[in-house]
Amino acid sequence: MIYTLVASLLLIVACVLFHYEALRFIGAIAARVQQHRRTVLVVIFGVVAAHLVESLGYAMAMYLGHGLGLGSVTGVAHPRAPQYFYLSAETFTTLGLGDIYPTGDLRLIAALEPLIGILLIGWSTSYTYLAVQRYWVELQRPPAIAAPGPACKRNAA
Secondary structure: OHHHHHHHHHHHHHHHHHHHHHHHHHHHHHOOOOHHHHHHHHHHHHHHHHHHHHHHHHHHHHHHHHOOOEEEEEEEOOOHHHHHHHHHHHOOOOOOOOEEEEEEEEHHHHHHHHHHHHHHHHHHHHHHHHHHHHHHHHHHOOOOOOOOOOHHHHEEE
């Protein structure tokens, strides 16, 4: 149980750090995009990609844990890597269908994954909202009217 607890804590730290850097990277890419619609798409698809990578990290941890004899997956006859990714994705998103579920010490990893998953999804939602709001506000602004220059002021006087 101590191995899965340490693995769970390391996964949490790794996911938070990865997510932070992913959002920074997405923001840097989005800042270079000239069209607002494309910028929003960069943010959305970037966030989805970050979550897929984080879920894949948990799937790999459970797959390795199975290989080390720390538990297994019940609900499929011979679990392979795709089943672990499916289990991780449904756990990360708190969907929790229950058709596939971990046994043994792997239950601890699966029990803590929704905690970080829902926090990171909330973080991404907040980030996406702020990014989209900024770009949509810029689209709503009327074009700036140039202030009269010195030549115009002399003619008016």
